Amino acid sequence: MPELPEVEIFKRHVDATSRGRRVSGVVVRDRKMIGKLSPAQLQARLKGVRLAASRRHGKYLLIGLGKAGWLALHFGMNGALRHFGKPGDDPAYDRLRLDLGAGHHLAYVNPRRIGRVALVADADAFIADEGLGPDALDGRFRESDFARALAAHRRDIKSALMDQSIIAGIGNLYSDEILFQARLHPRRRADRLEAAEVKRLFAKMRRVLRSAVRCGAGSEQMLERLPKDFLLPERRRGGRCPACGGAVATLKLGGRTAYYCPRCQKPER
DNA sequence: TTAAGTGTTGCTCT
DNA sequence: AAGAGCAACACTTA
Secondary structure (H helix, E strand, C coil): CCCHHHHHHHHHHHHHHCCCCECCEEEECCHHHHCCCCHHHHHHHHCCCECCEEEEECCEEEEECHHHCEEEEECCCCCEEEEECCHHHCCCCEEEEEECCCCCEEEEECCCCCCEEEEECCHHHHHHHCCCCCECCCCCCCHHHHHHHHHCCCCEHHHHHHCCCCCECCCHHHHHHHHHHCCCCCCCEHHHCCHHHHHHHHHHHHHHHHHHHHCCCCCCCHHHHCCCCCCHHHCCCCCECCCCCCECEEEEECCEEEEECCCCCCCCC
């Protein structure tokens, strides 16, 4: 689930429920998620610290802790962040819990335990160290940057869109939607797109990601709320293209399944 | 029961 | 050297 739109929703959730609060307790329920840090170390460094800021870069959420640095969260395949009131309302698969004072708890949930929580000194340095490209929704990321980045890769466009070092934030689901909206076949080569196609792709990338955030990415209701021309609700076996009514097809790319409409998204001649 | 799945990393091969 | 392909990670659900 967590691609850029879902992580953006987590960020807003933190802002609405937890930002400004101080950490009164830290419960590590799964050491695996905190890497080299020991639970005692994490506890010592977080206790008493204020959740002062939040940032998102691609699929990472960064929570600013003032002088204590930043908490960097990655959600893997199906992680999430949930605020709750009573300690007893602890969600299932809660791997790390921050107690934030009377009636406020923030849980990092991750059923499959793919993902991680790290404590880092500087957010920008972390982003650079991870080798992340520009965030897909960052206003400073221009179409000309996008065009230059794609031209540098002799690779299929779907893999390029999902490569976090080229653009940060897009995964399997949203890359399918973006390519569908841009009417581009997932196997088109990134460096062979025409200028008009790159322009279209850039605009659709923004529209798709913004729409997903607006419709409450990750929620049950998102599929019903999405614009009617979106492929996402039909992204399944037996799905029908919202544009032409034809059968949705799949192909394998780098071990992932791409869903697309073979009629609306033609391969390169 | 088997397989597939929203992500990333690391390895091999070309 | 870039890029493709695959396994591994861990666990749930169809």
